[in-house]
Amino acid sequence: MAPTIGPRIAMIGLDGATLPFIQSHLPSLPHLRRAVASGALRRLRSTADLLPGSVWPTFYTGTLPGEHGIYHHLQWDAGSMGLRRVTDDWLHCEPFWHELERRGLRVIAVDVPMTFPPRLGRGLEVVAWGSHDEMSPFATRPTALAGEIRRRFGKHPMGSEIPVRKSRRTLQRIRSDLVKGALLKGELSRWLLRARDWDFFITVFGECHRGGHLLWPADGVRDDGVLATGLLDVYRAVDTAVGGILDSLALDQTMVVIFSLHGMGPNTSQEHFVPKIMERVNGRFVCQGPDPVGAWPPLRRRRLMRLLRENLPARLQHVIARTVPPAVRDLVVNRSITAGYDWPGTPGLALLADLNGYLRFNVRGREREGALVPGSKAFQQYVHWIVECFHSFRIAASGEPLVKAVCLAGAAFRGGRSAYLPDAIITWTGAPPAARIHSETLGSLTAELATGRAGNHRPEGFCIVIEPGSARRVKAGPGHIVDLAPLALQWLVPTAPPG
Numbered sequence: 001m002a003p004t005i006g007p008r009i010a011m012i013g014l015d016g017a018t019l020p021f022i023q024s025h026l027p028s029l030p031h032l033r034r035a036v037a038s039g040a041l042r043r044l045r046s047t048a049d050l051l052p053g054s055v056w057p058t059f060y061t062g063t064l065p066g067e068h069g070i071y072h073h074l075q076w077d078a079g080s081m082g083l084r085r086v087t088d089d090w091l092h093c094e095p096f097w098h099e100l101e102r103r104g105l106r107v108i109a110v111d112v113p114m115t116f117p118p119r120l121g122r123g124l125e126v127v128a129w130g131s132h133d134e135m136s137p138f139a140t141r142p143t144a145l146a147g148e149i150r151r152r153f154g155k156h157p158m159g160s161e162i163p164v165r166k167s168r169r170t171l172q173r174i175r176s177d178l179v180k181g182a183l184l185k186g187e188l189s190r191w192l193l194r195a196r197d198w199d200f201f202i203t204v205f206g207e208c209h210r211g212g213h214l215l216w217p218a219d220g221v222r223d224d225g226v227l228a229t230g231l232l233d234v235y236r237a238v239d240t241a242v243g244g245i246l247d248s249l250a251l252d253q254t255m256v257v258i259f260s261l262h263g264m265g266p267n268t269s270q271e272h273f274v275p276k277i278m279e280r281v282n283g284r285f286v287c288q289g290p291d292p293v294g295a296w297p298p299l300r301r302r303r304l305m306r307l308l309r310e311n312l313p314a315r316l317q318h319v320i321a322r323t324v325p326p327a328v329r330d331l332v333v334n335r336s337i338t339a340g341y342d343w344p345g346t347p348g349l350a351l352l353a354d355l356n357g358y359l360r361f362n363v364r365g366r367e368r369e370g371a372l373v374p375g376s377k378a379f380q381q382y383v384h385w386i387v388e389c390f391h392s393f394r395i396a397a398s399g400e401p402l403v404k405a406v407c408l409a410g411a412a413f414r415g416g417r418s419a420y421l422p423d424a425i426i427t428w429t430g431a432p433p434a435a436r437i438h439s440e441t442l443g444s445l446t447a448e449l450a451t452g453r454a455g456n457h458r459p460e461g462f463c464i465v466i467e468p469g470s471a472r473r474v475k476a477g478p479g480h481i482v483d484l485a486p487l488a489l490q491w492l493v494p495t496a497p498p499g
Contacts, residue, residue: 008254011202016209018263019462031243039466045480048262049459050425055261056114060095062485066415068093073135078367083334088116096485110203130156132206157181163451175230178207179237186241190248212264216455259463261481267456270428272447274357275350280442343369355457357426396436404429
């Protein structure tokens with residue numbers, strides 16, 4: 001058995017937990033209140049301002065999205081001209097605790113979101129038992145651990161999020177499932193802590209994330225009748241679980257890092273308009289001057305899968321989606337996003353997104369059926385046209401602008417995998433989701449936000465660092481989520497490079 005190198009580290013992730021919400025409810029969260037009082041609280045910048053789905057790979061690789069290339073569990077694949085689930089044979093990224101194991105340290109990792117099937121050789125690793133975001137099915141190392149978890153704790157009740165409107169009854173069930181799931185995660189974490197000696201431990205609670213999306217309170221009582229205490233009930237359960245973990249640790253030998261990579265707030269996404277805007281953008285774009293592609297044909301043809309997703313009752317969509325395998329859900333999403341395009345005549349399209357809008361340019365030589373020639377006049381005019389069109393829209397009810405910025409991701413996130421990211425990211429001004437927008441250039445559009453999300457991502461994360469005893473080795477502390485992996489490496493392996 002390898003000796004411990006320095007103090008141990010226990011990292012407790014509160015996925016999507018919101019610091020202002022926690023601070024305003026500290027009297028109801030005694031264990032988090034104790035942590036705030038005894039540790040150093042720091043706010044963390046994150047990549048969630050542009051790519052919310054990138055935060056976990058950014059955390060566990062210690063690199064930015066341009067390097068790891070992951071921003072969603074379903075991403076555009078230029079070779080197939082469609083969406084593809086991110087897999088380890090395509091965009092594999094190694095979590096930093098694998099390096100810890102190679103250095104002889106004993107590792108336990110539980111439910112870190114957006115990770116690949118476990119590869120630890122000696123440690124304990126649990127993937128996708130109870131995560132809000134997941135790229136692969138439930139798996140463990142050693143493999144026999146999965147059966148023991150099922151026998152002792154059963155299946156985590158959270159399940160997959162189905163992005164449709166929810167009934168009051170469904171939301172009440174979700175609240176109960178999240179409370180139960182948080183308590184079960186605490187029990188599982190404590191059981192694994194007792195299972196063997198360890199130097200590095202990490203566990204992540206996904207319940208705050210799911211609850212933030214679906215139970216975010218508004219004006220005391222939500223319109224669907226779910227009391228505003230629903231989200232607080234979830235946080236209370238997480239707090240109880242965190243308290244149990246803290247009580248299981250030898251705090252005089254263990255540095256504890258409680259952290260969240262981004263927060264939540266009222267849903268201000270206007271993403272439901274992006275596909276319709278792109279249809280107008282493409283249908284009215286004409287290259288001024290010579291170009292091999294020339295003028296662009298009219299609108300995308302509406303295919304059956306897209307029509308079903310737009311018109312099938314939400315309750316029926318929810319029932320169907322919960323009963324079919326993930327591969328079938330992926331196929332439905334892919335067809336609804338990508339079907340109906342005449343690729344040689346399509347300069348760009350809207351990708352699957354959740355908060356911001358994501359656009360992909362159909363580039364010749366990169367996409368299998370590319371249309372735009374890199375560096376051509378048509379390419380430059382198309383990018384300018386997109387920026388002009390998106391900025392032209394205003395919310396019909398108020399007259400305020402719809403769009404805050406159109407960001408080119410390649411410039412924001414440079415790196416060896418930047419080509420896997422969206423080409424353009426649309427951010428919003430912060431108004432509540434609109435139902436009708438108008439542009440002097442492209443006319444009026446109507447659309448509804450039908451995801452069932454009352455809350456959505458905010459870029460600010462936080463961490464609470466509690467050092468053992470009188471140790472004060474963390475001087476400046478992390479300021480960005482990309483700093484957390486180097487913090488752990490340098491604490492456990494003082495000779496490790498900073499990142």
